[in-house]
Amino acid sequence: MFSVTVRDHMMVAHSFTGAVFGPAQRLHGATFVVDATFRRGELDASGIVVDIGAAAELLHAVLGDLTYRNLDDEPDFAGTNTTTEVLARVVADRLARGIRDGALGPGGGDLDGLAVTLHESHVAWASYDRPL
Amino acid sequence: MFSVTVRDHMMVAHSFTGAVFGPAQRLHGATFVVDATFRRGELDASGIVVDIGAAAELLHAVLGDLTYRNLDDEPDFAGTNTTTEVLARVVADRLARGIRDGALGPGGGDLDGLAVTLHESHVAWASYDRPL
Amino acid sequence: MFSVTVRDHMMVAHSFTGAVFGPAQRLHGATFVVDATFRRGELDASGIVVDIGAAAELLHAVLGDLTYRNLDDEPDFAGTNTTTEVLARVVADRLARGIRDGALGPGGGDLDGLAVTLHESHVAWASYDRPL
Amino acid sequence: MFSVTVRDHMMVAHSFTGAVFGPAQRLHGATFVVDATFRRGELDASGIVVDIGAAAELLHAVLGDLTYRNLDDEPDFAGTNTTTEVLARVVADRLARGIRDGALGPGGGDLDGLAVTLHESHVAWASYDRPL
Amino acid sequence: MFSVTVRDHMMVAHSFTGAVFGPAQRLHGATFVVDATFRRGELDASGIVVDIGAAAELLHAVLGDLTYRNLDDEPDFAGTNTTTEVLARVVADRLARGIRDGALGPGGGDLDGLAVTLHESHVAWASYDRPL
Amino acid sequence: MFSVTVRDHMMVAHSFTGAVFGPAQRLHGATFVVDATFRRGELDASGIVVDIGAAAELLHAVLGDLTYRNLDDEPDFAGTNTTTEVLARVVADRLARGIRDGALGPGGGDLDGLAVTLHESHVAWASYDRPL
Numbered sequence: 001m002f003s004v005t006v007r008d009h010m011m012v013a014h015s016f017t018g019a020v021f022g023p024a025q026r027l028h029g030a031t032f033v034v035d036a037t038f039r040r041g042e043l044d045a046s047g048i049v050v051d052i053g054a055a056a057e058l059l060h061a062v063l064g065d066l067t068y069r070n071l072d073d074e075p076d077f078a079g080t081n082t083t084t085e086v087l088a089r090v091v092a093d094r095l096a097r098g099i100r101d102g103a104l105g106p107g108g109g110d111l112d113g114l115a116v117t118l119h120e121s122h123v124a125w126a127s128y129d130r131p132l
Numbered sequence: 133m134f135s136v137t138v139r140d141h142m143m144v145a146h147s148f149t150g151a152v153f154g155p156a157q158r159l160h161g162a163t164f165v166v167d168a169t170f171r172r173g174e175l176d177a178s179g180i181v182v183d184i185g186a187a188a189e190l191l192h193a194v195l196g197d198l199t200y201r202n203l204d205d206e207p208d209f210a211g212t213n214t215t216t217e218v219l220a221r222v223v224a225d226r227l228a229r230g231i232r233d234g235a236l237g238p239g240g241g242d243l244d245g246l247a248v249t250l251h252e253s254h255v256a257w258a259s260y261d262r263p264l
Numbered sequence: 265m266f267s268v269t270v271r272d273h274m275m276v277a278h279s280f281t282g283a284v285f286g287p288a289q290r291l292h293g294a295t296f297v298v299d300a301t302f303r304r305g306e307l308d309a310s311g312i313v314v315d316i317g318a319a320a321e322l323l324h325a326v327l328g329d330l331t332y333r334n335l336d337d338e339p340d341f342a343g344t345n346t347t348t349e350v351l352a353r354v355v356a357d358r359l360a361r362g363i364r365d366g367a368l369g370p371g372g373g374d375l376d377g378l379a380v381t382l383h384e385s386h387v388a389w390a391s392y393d394r395p396l
Numbered sequence: 397m398f399s400v401t402v403r404d405h406m407m408v409a410h411s412f413t414g415a416v417f418g419p420a421q422r423l424h425g426a427t428f429v430v431d432a433t434f435r436r437g438e439l440d441a442s443g444i445v446v447d448i449g450a451a452a453e454l455l456h457a458v459l460g461d462l463t464y465r466n467l468d469d470e471p472d473f474a475g476t477n478t479t480t481e482v483l484a485r486v487v488a489d490r491l492a493r494g495i496r497d498g499a500l501g502p503g504g505g506d507l508d509g510l511a512v513t514l515h516e517s518h519v520a521w522a523s524y525d526r527p528l
Numbered sequence: 529m530f531s532v533t534v535r536d537h538m539m540v541a542h543s544f545t546g547a548v549f550g551p552a553q554r555l556h557g558a559t560f561v562v563d564a565t566f567r568r569g570e571l572d573a574s575g576i577v578v579d580i581g582a583a584a585e586l587l588h589a590v591l592g593d594l595t596y597r598n599l600d601d602e603p604d605f606a607g608t609n610t611t612t613e614v615l616a617r618v619v620a621d622r623l624a625r626g627i628r629d630g631a632l633g634p635g636g637g638d639l640d641g642l643a644v645t646l647h648e649s650h651v652a653w654a655s656y657d658r659p660l
Numbered sequence: 661m662f663s664v665t666v667r668d669h670m671m672v673a674h675s676f677t678g679a680v681f682g683p684a685q686r687l688h689g690a691t692f693v694v695d696a697t698f699r700r701g702e703l704d705a706s707g708i709v710v711d712i713g714a715a716a717e718l719l720h721a722v723l724g725d726l727t728y729r730n731l732d733d734e735p736d737f738a739g740t741n742t743t744t745e746v747l748a749r750v751v752a753d754r755l756a757r758g759i760r761d762g763a764l765g766p767g768g769g770d771l772d773g774l775a776v777t778l779h780e781s782h783v784a785w786a787s788y789d790r791p792l
Contacts, residue, residue: 139782143684143688143689144689145673145674146673156728158728158730159729159730160672160727160730161671161672161690162690162691163691163780164691165781199688200683200684202673202689253669254669254693
């Protein structure tokens with residue numbers, strides 16, 4: 001099994017609903033350093049999993065729709081706690097949609113799976129892993 | 133599959149028995165930077181794998197029983213080489229016991245697995261991965 | 265010259281005023297991983313710059329007054345852009361006040377200077393360095 | 397499942413064939429920071445996955461045959477794009493051969509698998525994972 | 529004193545002349561992860577050292593003239609060993625020229641100094657520090 | 661001003677004397693990831709600060725006299741707390757002696773200064789900086 005990972009980041013404001021979140025119930029924010037991993041059983045004829053430049057652009061576009069925003073105001077997240085785990089799935093699912101829409105070229109169809117890790121600090125991170 | 137990871141550390145002395153260990157047969161020590169990863173198929177109603185604050189406290193408590201000690205003097209480890217691998221399992225098994233004892237609340241029962249990585253330097257680390 | 269550094273973090277929301285900030289004029293947020301460095305010409309009789317535990321507690325207390333907040337709502341920052349640079353100075357000046365108030369014990373008076381670095385992502389950080 | 401990872405690096409020149417590579421079709425170079433992970437179901441009698449010193453030496457030897465070279469001139473890679481993915485497999489397969497040849501001692505035969513990650517920059521890396 | 533740092537990278541091939549370089553006399557390559565630090569005594573009216581977006585663009589432009597190239601073929605470096613130290617100065621001097629040419633706006637004229645660090649691996653890096 | 665830094669590590673046991681050290685008064689241990697920085701005003705004719713290979717070997721030799729030991733038993737440290745700060749000075753002073761003894765060749769005489777940083781964990785480190 002092969003994989004390729006690209007890293008980017010986003011900076012968002014949000015608040016959480018639920019006593020379990022303690023002081024994070026207040027409006028606060030986070031930098032998420034985001035690693036997107038693309039998996040494939042065999043390499044293509046060029047010797048790659050995906051065009052790493054296209055993968056970086058796709059990730060940047062997905063994060064561009066989230067960064068520099070207050071997620072509490074985004075209709076997509078109404079009634080949802082935008083926890084690190086939830087955002088990892090949001091990013092992964094949007095990457096998957098981009099791949100289906102051809103953002104990684106025809107080779108994107110040969111990918112087996114996708115994992116997204118969001119680092120919220122130097123001491124905590126969350127991941128979501130899904131098939132393609 | 134979702135996961136959440138928290139990081140902490142411990143600082144211990146120990147020595148190893150066996151020619152394979154070379155100079156590490158002498159009493160020496162290590163900082164272990166410890167990553168504990170909690171896995172779960174679906175998020176709970178709050179949108180989390182576990183309460184990350186509770187997870188960090190549980191890890192800190194488990195490491196608190198090991199840190200600032202000479203492991204050669206700990207009855208729990210009599211006759212055992214406290215290698216990085218062995219300590220990764222010790223930390224994972226103690227986290228699993230804490231989860232069974234309710235340290236992560238009722239949601240702890242929905243966790244599927246646990247992985248613990250101990251970084252012994254910038255060029256070496258070991259992991260232990262187990263179901264829950 | 266000796267120095268000791270401790271690392272902690274804070275997670276805040278804020279927005280900026282001024283066209284130079286582009287999309288960061290919107291309400292967004294950041295995790296700041298914060299390194300506080302304490303400098304001293306000579307070590308004390310125990311062989312330390314400062315009690316590293318006390319230094320970590322002081323930093324944690326200073327960050328505790330900022331984290332999990334929307335800085336746009338804090339009276340201390342009314343009319344101020346809470347840029348990474350500005351926050352580095354805020355943290356440094358509050359550490360300096362804590363040192364003057366005895367948070368690091370009498371040895372705190374022997375410190376020569378202080379530097380604070382705030383990492384806002386894996387690709388950008390800012391520092392403020394001041395004498396004591 | 398247990399694993400042990402050791403880190404080393406190599407510095408190579410190469411060029412790629414195919415429009416997908418854009419400017420990387422020109423002769424350029426890379427530092428690859430290489431992580432080799434060795435997996436095993438149970439620890440040996442000493443409490444280890446492998447002798448970490450022997451594992452580090454084996455990795456260093458494998459990288460020693462690649463580093464400080466122009467890979468375009470290496471007969472082993474004639475007609476092959478030495479992408480990060482391809483090189484991850486080359487390193488993994490050469491480690492596997494070394495293990496079969498006894499470089500990790502008899503315990504090497506108890507390893508279940510091997511993963512190799514090559515970090516090409518702070519924002520991109522690739523892995524290859526194989527059974528043993 | 530305030531500073532702001534931005535990080536980017538370049539990937540080059542080169543060889544060195546001189547027995548001191550051992551195997552690095554052969555054509556090989558490197559990824560340089562590049563940190564550019566801009567220093568200033570006081571912040572501007574917006575609360576910044578420089579427009580961090582403009583600083584990142586300037587660094588990216590400077591590295592764009594070097595990356596994906598064989599430096600042995602660049603006329604600018606004829607007869608020069610493009611060591612990590614030498615390249616740190618090249619990048620710093622080109623940043624300084626860009627600042628003089630207005631790439632950071634009029635505030636660029638208030639900068640006191642500049643430091644550039646090139647990380648050639650996880651275990652070695654070099655810096656060049658100069659006034660402005 | 662130019663500098664070159666090389667990184668290595670050591671793993672030691674020790675204990676501290678003094679109530680300020682709390683639980684670290686017990687015998688424990690640490691991995692110190694050690695960065696040694698060599699400074700010089702101008703590069704030599706080869707375009708380097710020092711032969712980076714020789715610098716790495718010198719650092720490795722200095723750390724080789726400390727690693728895999730219980731520092732409480734070392735005559736050199738009788739009556740001394742081997743704190744991170746103290747060990748940073750020990751490593752720096754031994755590097756300086758090695759440089760005087762020619763370990764970095766005649767160019768070692770052109771170095772202006774030396775800094776040593778010991779990372780004791782992911783959240784704490786100490787440095788010692790001295791002229792040459």
